[in-house]
Amino acid sequence: MIEIITTVETTHQATELLPSVDTIFFGEEKFGLRLPHSFTRKEQKELVIAAHEAGKQAMVAVNGIMHPAKMKEIPEYLRFLKAIQVDKISLGDPGIIFVMKQHPELALPFIYDGETLVTNTRQINFWGRKGASGAVLAREVPFTEMEIMSENLAIPAEVLVYGATCIHQSKRPLLQNYFHYTKQEEASDKGQGLFLAEPKRKDTHYSIFEDMHGTHIFANDDICLMNELAELATIGYQTWKLDGIFSPGENFVEIVRLFDAARKGIETNTWQPEQAQQYASKVVQLHPHQRTLSTGFYAVDPAEIK
Secondary structure, rough: EEEEEEEEHHHHHHHHHHHOOOOOOOOOOOOOOOOOOOOOHHHHHHHHHHHHHOEEEEEEEEEOOOOOHOOOHHHHHHHHHHHHHOOEEEEOHHHHHHHHHHOOHOOOOEEEOOOOHOOHHHHHHHHOOOOOOOOOOOOOOHHHHHHHHHHOOOOOOOEEEOOOOEEEOEEEEHHHHHHOOOOOOOOOOHHOOOOEEEEEEEEEEEEEEEEEEEEEEEOOOEEOOOHHHHHHOOOOOOEEEEEOOOOOOHHHHHHHHHHHHHHHHOOOOOOOHHHHHHHHHHHHOOOOOEEEEEOOOOOHHHHHHH
16 A cells, blocks of 8 residues: 655644645654754644544654754653654664663654665665664665665665755754855745755755754755656555645645545556646646756666766
8 A cells, every 4th residue: 555644834734634645744843854844742742633533643753863962852752752652753863763772661663764875775674674664765766776676675665756855964054154254144944945056057946944953955856756656656665755845835735635646546556647747737836836846866877876
C-alpha cells in the first residue's frame, strides 16, 4: 500500500488533509528542521489526537542536529512525545538513537532522516539494523540509481514527490552577517520571502531563510513527480512525502488531494498517462506562481552528478 505523508501548517489544515493522507508530519522549531510552522506542545497533542481519531498516524520531526546543550533537552521531549502517543519520529542525529537505547522507556519508532547523506542501499539498511522502520532518501538520487537500490532495500525509502528541496544548511547566521556587513536592518526569517540569484542568471531564485538551526538554502525548482508516480510505485517506492513549507493554505490541501487521487488510481490499476498530465497541470496552477517546478534530479544521468 502506498503511504502519503504531508507537512501541516495549522491544526485546521491538518483536519482538511487527514482524509487524503496516511501520516501528518509536524513538530517544533527547536528540534525539527524546515517546518511550515512551529507548533506548541498543546497543539502537537491536538494534532496527534486528530490524526488518531481519523485513523491516521502522527509523525514528529526531531531531525535537527542536536548540539550538546540541545541534546540534554531530548529526553524531556521524547517523554512528552511518548505521553501524547506519537506514532513515530523522524531523526537524523544518531545521538537520539543512543538516548533511546539507554532509556528504553523513551523509545519511539523512528525513520532515519540524514538529508543528503542517504544515497545508497548499504546506508539505509545499516540504519534499518539500528532500528529504523524507514529512511528519507536524499533528493539528489536519480531514478536509474533508485531502481538499482530498490532491489536490495530492507526498509522503505521515503521519496519527496512534491515540495521544496534544501540544498545547503549552515549553522552560521549567513543572512544576519550579510546584513550587518552591508549595514542593513532586515529580518531574515522565512516570512520575508528572501532568495539568492546568480549574477548571470537573473531568473534564479534560491529561497533562503534563517532560524535557530542556522541558514537554509533551497533549490531553484520545487519538485513535482506527478508524472513519475506510477513508475515509482512499480519499483517499490511507495512512501511519498509532500512538503508544504513554501506552498501554504488551501492550495496545498488541493495539491495533496490530487496526489491522493493519483495514488488510488495506481492502486486500482486505473491510472493513465493522460490523467497524470492533467493532474500535473493542475498542480502547476495551484503551486505558488513565483516558484518553478521540475523533476529535480529524477531524470538526471548519474554520470553527470559531481
